[in-house]
Amino acid sequence: DAGITQSPRHKVTETGTPVTLRCHQTENHRYMYWYRQDPGHGLRLIHYSYGVKDTDKGEVSDGYSVSRSKTEDFLLTLESATSSQTSVYFCAISELRENTEAFFGQGTRLTVV
Amino acid sequence: SQQGEEDPQALSIQEGENATMNCSYKTSINNLQWYRQNSGRGLVHLILIRSNEREKHSGRLRVTLDTSKKSSSLLITASRAADTASYFCATVLYGNNRLAFGKGNQVVVIP
Numbered sequence: 090d091a092g093i094t095q096s097p098r099h100k101v102t103e104t105g106t107p108v109t110l111r112c113h114q115t116e117n118h119r120y121m122y123w124y125r126q127d128p129g130h131g132l133r134l135i136h137y138s139y140g141v142k143d144t145d146k147g148e149v150s151d152g153y154s155v156s157r158s159k160t161e162d163f164l165l166t167l168e169s170a171t172s173s174q175t176s177v178y179f180c181a182i183s184e185l186r187e188n189t190e191a192f193f194g195q196g197t198r199l200t201v202v
Numbered sequence: 203s204q205q206g207e208e209d210p211q212a213l214s215i216q217e218g219e220n221a222t223m224n225c226s227y228k229t230s231i232n233n234l235q236w237y238r239q240n241s242g243r244g245l246v247h248l249i250l251i252r253s254n255e256r257e258k259h260s261g262r263l264r265v266t267l268d269t270s271k272k273s274s275s276l277l278i279t280a281s282r283a284a285d286t287a288s289y290f291c292a293t294v295l296y297g298n299n300r301l302a303f304g305k306g307n308q309v310v311v312i313p
Contacts, residue, residue, distance in 0.1 A: 147300070183299065190235060190247035191247065193244035196242075
């Protein structure tokens with residue numbers, strides 16, 4: 090298995106509080122992604138990174154920010170959590186080469202009450 | 203809008219039967235990938251097919267790609283109970299490394 094770890098695995102937080110999810114990799118892959126998975130929607134891309142300090146928005150980026158200060162870490166922050174952000178969040182990594190697979194973390198289940 | 207849209211269906215089949223699921227996409231792609239997700243787990247890569255390929259095999263998996271119709275199919279032959287999972291297609295667009303997923307197909311293999 091690729092070395093990719095998400096933390097925490099589960100979190101319950103209150104509406105309006107900031108939340109940070111962490112994705113850590115030991116594979117030195119250039120690309121890192123954050124997705125959310127909701128019933129009926131599949132996986133939707135929130136933000137992704139193509140290098141240290143290089144990030145871009147995905148299709149559902151509102152209410153989320155990311156940072157990547159080191160190759161191995163990609164942080165996802167919910168500035169002020171809302172109930173609509175209750176979801177399962179997945180981090181993925183891939184290499185630079187275009188024809189290559191992505192490796193996924195085990196997911197973080199976030200509940201905003 | 204999402205690239206990679208599976209035919210939204212839940213398949214329930216008997217062990218030993220074949221399972222087929224389809225995926226369509228909207229714009230030009232570099233490659234198309236299929237992933238499996240077991241309940242409560244992360245996604246696991248199954249197979250990748252490049253835009254200049256038409257068919258690919260990996261064990262009991264067969265993937266086809268029709269770029270003229272912008273569609274792909276995944277066939278699982280001789281299914282097993284362990285194949286019970288959700289299956290997602292994902293596309294990589296030309297010029298970037300964004301991986302866009304469809305909504306997934308749920309497959310249940312009955313022993």
